[in-house]
Amino acid sequence: MGSCSSHAASIPDLDSIRRETGFSQASLVRLYHRFQALDKNQKGYLCRTDLQQIGALAVNPLGDRIIESFFPNGSYSVDFPGFVRVLAHFRPVDEYTGVRDPKEPEPLNSRMNKLRFAFQLYDQDRDGKISWHEMLQVLRLMVGVQVTDEQLENITDRTVQEADEDGDGAVSFLEFVKSLEKMNIEQKMSIRILK
Numbered sequence: 001m002g003s004c005s006s007h008a009a010s011i012p013d014l015d016s017i018r019r020e021t022g023f024s025q026a027s028l029v030r031l032y033h034r035f036q037a038l039d040k041n042q043k044g045y046l047c048r049t050d051l052q053q054i055g056a057l058a059v060n061p062l063g064d065r066i067i068e069s070f071f072p073n074g075s076y077s078v079d080f081p082g083f084v085r086v087l088a089h090f091r092p093v094d095e096y097t098g099v100r101d102p103k104e105p106e107p108l109n110s111r112m113n114k115l116r117f118a119f120q121l122y123d124q125d126r127d128g129k130i131s132w133h134e135m136l137q138v139l140r141l142m143v144g145v146q147v148t149d150e151q152l153e154n155i156t157d158r159t160v161q162e163a164d165e166d167g168d169g170a171v172s173f174l175e176f177v178k179s180l181e182k183m184n185i186e187q188k189m190s191i192r193i194l195k
């Protein structure tokens with residue numbers, strides 16, 4: 001990796017970012033170049049319009065919400081570590097090699113962390129539950145314009161009812177996890193950010 005080292009040296013906090021995200025040094029160098037290319041005016045950070053240039057997000061029905069997750073608590077900019085931390089949720093599980101130290105935190109791309117990330121895309125008011133309205137909004141984004149409002153409401157009823165085990169009319173994180181138990185979340189939550 002000799003040719004990468006001079007570039008890697010210019011990335012601040014490379015080692016701690018690598019430990020936290022599980023990305024290899026080579027991947028981080030590539031992501032840093034991507035970050036710099038997206039950073040139109042060499043600001044040193046990205047804002048929403050910079051991220052809208054990422055093709056994989058532009059075509060994703062939940063792309064706007066994924067972009068929002070780069071800006072927690074109403075911030076308007078994201079630096080390189082913050083950028084990579086969000087992307088780590090989309091890192092395919094199989095890139096990880098080696099034995100994990102049990103004292104280390106769970107990798108950001110674990111099934112649970114992918115599910116947590118997906119859940120907060122639905123739970124817009126962050127109250128820990130997906131309400132009927134929050135479910136409707138996501139389904140509207142995902143199914144497109146081909147269905148009528150009534151059909152969409154029926155789909156929402158069904159989706160919430162199927163997942164809602166305690167009958168409170170909303171989907172908790174545990175109910176969400178259970179309803180997705182058979183889904184291959186690792187595959188669904190792995191998007192290619194590097195072309």
Ligand SMILES: [Ca+2]
Nearest residue numbers: 123127129131
């Ligand atoms: Ca909610």
Ligand SMILES: [Ca+2]
Nearest residue numbers: 164166168170
């Ligand atoms: Ca419930």
